Amino acid sequence: MNRVFDGTDKIGDIVAEFPGASNLFKQYRIDFCCGGDRQLSAALRQRDLHEEEFLGQLNEAYRLARQQPDPNRDWRHVPYGELIDHVIHTHHAYLNKELPLLSEFVTKILRVHGAGHPELTALHKLFHELKMELEQHLISEETTIFPKIREYEATGSQQTLREAVDAIDKLESEHEYAGELLKEMRAVTEQYRLPEQACRTYTLTFHKLEELESDMYQHIHLENNILFPRIEAEA
Secondary structure, eight states: OOOOOOTTSBHHHHHHHOTTHHHHHHHTTOOOSTTTTSBHHHHHHHTTOOHHHHHHHHHHHHHHHHTSSSOOOOGGGSOHHHHHHHIIIIIIHHHHHHHHHHHHHHHHHHHHHTTTOTHHHHHHHHHHHHHHHHHHHHHHIIIIIHHHHHHHHHHOOHHHHHHHHHHHHHHHHHHHHHHHHHHHHHHHTTTTOOOTTOOHHHHHHHHHHHHHHHHHHHHHHIIIIIIHHHHHHHO
């Protein structure tokens, strides 16, 4: 019998089983990374969305996805090292490349358009706070918890497993803070609404910030809702 999602399912579990659900959650501005432990029904009530209609869209999308010959990768069942490599080479690499470029763009539109758009000052501050947090966070992950998880996978050391689990709370707290900064950035720009006759740099900057938000949601989801719970379940 085919899986049918309902309002009691946790958001993170839904995206873990059906990664394509992330597109629907993004469309309706439902946080599936830091807010992944909420029941879907609670999130829908918070957004004042009709539960039956949303579930209809979700389950129809899931049905169609299962008919495709190449379904989305189920990261719940791959080796730890393979999932970590994916996070580093996909999401960490993206941030290492895009954060410096975005810093230049955000600063440029503030310099050129800030006098007429005071929200760009707030955006500049929020983005650079996020940039600093993420740069430190990536280093922490790549030098602390990821090596411990790899070592545990290779040796089965219970001590190493405990050390990895002990590091999770701090990293999840950092994810939560990054998620709040992303929400504030979206709020101060009124959902990245462009002013009339926005220049190419202004338009490109907002487009790239939305791409950053989308990548971050996928990144945090893989860790908060898949990698970290798998490790904690073994402790």
